[in-house]
Amino acid sequence: MNLFYTPEIEFHHSSFLLSEEESKHAIRVLRLSAGSIIHLVDGRGGMYKTEIIEAHPKRTSLRVIHVEENYTLSPYHLHIAVAPTKNIDRLEWFLEKATEIGLQEFTPIICAHSERKEVKTERLEKVAIAAMKQSLKAYLPKINPAISFAKFIDSQQQDVQSIKAIAHCVDSDKKYITNSFSKGENYLILIGPEGDFSEQEIQYALQAGYTPLSLGAARLRTETAALASVLEISLLNR
Template sequence: MIKHIAFCPDITGETLLLSAEESHHCIKVLRLHRNDTIGIMNGKGILLEGSIEQPDIKKCQVRIISTIREQRRTEHQLHIGISPIKQQARFEWFIEKAVELGVAMISPLLCDRTEKPNLQYPRLENLIISAAKQSGNLILPILNQPQKFTDFILQQKTACRYIGYCGDGQKIALHQLPLHQNTCIIIGPEGDFSPREISLAINHHFSLLSLGEHRYRTETAGIIAAVYCSVFNQTIGG
């Protein structure tokens, strides 16, 4: 049984070199030694079994033994567009849980009421890798660069599009969403979307979505949507 997993995007060939960060973690933190077994994931659906040949803290060399598992992308993928949160730790929590739940793509949205975001992409990318290792999700989600709300809406082509909304209007409930469909759900900032944004989204074939009777924090709303679409799709109807 593989206890430890390292990330290496390039897994071609019989041997590979881990990055300086992964090498340091394996040798200094996990205290692995020559001939110790380790899992190697490439973030694209492949998990390999490897054996450490050169336990160097900067360039750890691993010999590939076999393929442990291959994971395919689901046919029904979830794309969450979400307003960044001023408190970095809360947005990081959302990113971590979204990875664990198998969200395929995350797009930070700069909305009319978005507070000045403080997105540290190298840190977020490391967090994504760490969450994937911990959860066993072998496919890393795509984390897009921040995008203006209007540009995002105009570019969306996903058939099933929903905008979470706390105001009045004819809304669809989470349990009414169709199963096994590529889905895009957008979550607004605290204070909700502006009337201009709601009108623009509706005019571009987004349906208003209700997440329930309560008003949630942005990151909580994003996770509620992810839990339903990711877990419910997996457990109902295969």
């Protein structure tokens, strides 16, 4: 299936014009021609089956044959807030795999022990788009700009619908996702930096109603812990 990301398309469109970049990819790279069938996704759950009417490398025109709404709609909403890794490739790796498995929202949080203080969301969005297309999904995760830990906690105070949890390494009574969480919910999980959350951050989250979360006995890297959370939520909702 040839899949293209076209966020500008709407459900009511009967025809559509590919951007110059996507036209070049379709005609020059994939060597598609008039009559070829391609599929478009809008990142909001729309899957569009289309036919190439005019195969032009700068402005390929399409006829919309069929539209499917809520394509690959998830029965839950997962928001992962992660302290960005020093090596940005590791954070991109997490986002790629999480998008493939099932992630609806992502926020980089800057913590006291964070090794990286800045994150370029433009690059992360490109990684997520590629992963969405690779996994034949029609929903693009929402990628929020980086925010400090305290400001993030404060910004989520009005969200009373989500199950909120913080995965930290301090010895304490903690809960496992599969034993304590319910299916079909909204989840918000905090994953700290390599040096873990500070004691003040942990207490701040607990006072805000976050459940201490265990991901097992092994000490995991930041991106591994984040991906393990995504996978456990996915398995919980099967």
